[in-house]
Amino acid sequence: MTIGFSFRAAASRTSVTRAALTCSAVCLAGVLAAAQSPAAALSGAATRAPAPAASPPSTLYQPGTQVRPRAGAPEVPEDISALSWVVADARTGDVLAAHNAHRRLPPASTLKTLFALTVIPALPGATRHTVKEEELEGIGAGSSMVGVAEGITYKVADLWRGVFLNSGSDAVHVLAAMNGGWTNTATEMQAKARSLGARDTQVISPDGYDTPGQVSSAYDLAVFGRAGLRNPDFARYCSTPEAMFPGEAGSTYGIQNTNRLLTGANGVEPYPGLIGVKNGYTTNAGNTLVAAARRGSRTLVVTVMNPQAGGGFTVYEEARSLLDWGFAADGRVDPVGTLLDTRSVPAAGPSAQAGRAAQAGPAGRPGPSTRPGPGTRPVTTARPVAAASPDDEGLGWSDAAEIAGAAVLGAAGVALALRLKPRRTPRG
CATH class of the missing domain: 3.40.710.10 (DD-peptidase/beta-lactamase superfamily)
Structure with missing residues (x-):
């Protein structure tokens, strides 16, 4: 008795595997398209507003x-x-x-x-x-x-x-x-x-x-x-x-x-x-x-x-x-x-x-700063800029990579499951 699977079954499973991988590829392409490309970021094609320039260093610790x-x-x-x-x-x-x-x-x-x-x-x-x-x-x-x-x-x-x-x-x-x-x-x-x-x-x-x-x-x-x-x-x-x-x-x-x-x-x-x-x-x-x-x-x-x-x-x-x-x-x-x-x-x-x-409600207070030591020229940081909310951020590269990886692993899991599924002995 031969243990295996028929050509038709193999072809069927191959088709399913190919379909799963194709679906994952489409998902991956969609995820990457949603993410901002480095070229777009460098060329200014992105719609996100540029960060404001930092203020010049404070001179308040200087004499005179x-x-x-x-x-x-x-x-x-x-x-x-x-x-x-x-x-x-x-x-x-x-x-x-x-x-x-x-x-x-x-x-x-x-x-x-x-x-x-x-x-x-x-x-x-x-x-x-x-x-x-x-x-x-x-x-x-x-x-x-x-x-x-x-x-x-x-x-x-x-x-x-x-x-x-x-x-x-x-x-x-x-x-x-x-x-x-x-x-x-x-x-x-x-x-x-x-x-x-x-x-x-x-x-x-x-x-x-x-x-x-x-x-x-x-x-x-x-x-x-x-x-x-x-x-x-x-x-x-x-x-x-x-x-x-x-x-x-x-x-x-x-x-x-x-x-x-x-x-x-x-x-x-x-x-x-x-x-x-x-x-x-x-x-x-x-x-x-x-x-x-x-x-x-x-x-x-x-x-x-x-x-x-x-x-x-x-x-x-x-x-x-x-x-x-x-x-x-x-x-x-x-x-x-x-x-x-x-x-x-x-x-x-x-x-x-x-x-x-x-003007009600408490506001954040600055934390303690370190006094400069002798001979050190103190510098104040730029004024704080409000951080964008999550809804404003869009999809970042780290998020895209995580989603793409999940899609590929999911496809591989489907293919492996099909291959490891218990086989029935063919008749004849």
Whole structure:
């Protein structure tokens, strides 16, 4: 007896095998046709938009004045005597020009911007609090005060007006006590600074009082000012020129913002469109200022630290010159770097509450960066570009290869199964 299969059966199985392989080849051709060919990618035949060019490296760690003017750009003011300053676009975070942006200097009361960024979200403005004696202990000699008194019940919003208008360290001490204590608040401020990409700031005294080792930079303060403009409460407090403050036995008294660019006090001409943000002074820090102003749809943030010329009002005039330059340079300079927190912000101030309210939902924060070592020239990366969604990507070569391989293996499996199928002994 012969074991095998008939010619007709063999021919039938051969036809099936050939058909399976033909089908697989057709599938493979279709898969490869769907994939973008290298030639099409190189020739520009693909419809996918080209990736944007990377931004030039940041020069913000380089000493001296940094600016990248285009043709027709106005010259940066030459009479700025501040040890460090920054001019930045509040919406995009682009730094338009800077001078010693990362130089670490005492910040004075401009550090209260970081204090407010940290604590405002934790303490609702309508909350009432009766001040205790121990909450007013440890205030540094010579600190600015708004008049917070033991035994008086204040709204949290009143205390914040005391912080922003009068730079009241007494109000800071009470709010810090409500936030878990002085040391806890300093720790939270440090973490907040790092989360915003502010690497130059070291927090020891939350009110900005001169303390050994406490420093910040014009860059970091610009980051804090820009971030503050996103918070409706922060923006409202920092732009308030005057307010009534609670006193004893139900009385009130008036307080005025010490930011003279906002109020025009002491002969300083108010700056048109000024939003705030915070001024400061100590013996070691000199005069410091974070100022934000809006003109049309554009908002600028300027930081000025410790002018070396003139008197106590020079900080306002130098900020004025830098704001004027920044608005005049709109579209005429390329950024020399960027504030690390690249979320967009609306035009800030009391008139923009609706715009800020519409911008809801958390946004990604940048991760920690590594400070360059001695002799290393730091380079900032290009601004992040949103990744395309899977629906936008099409079929890539790796996907095509996987599908093609599966098709070939499937065909081989069919052919092998036909060959290994048990045979019946033919009759005859």
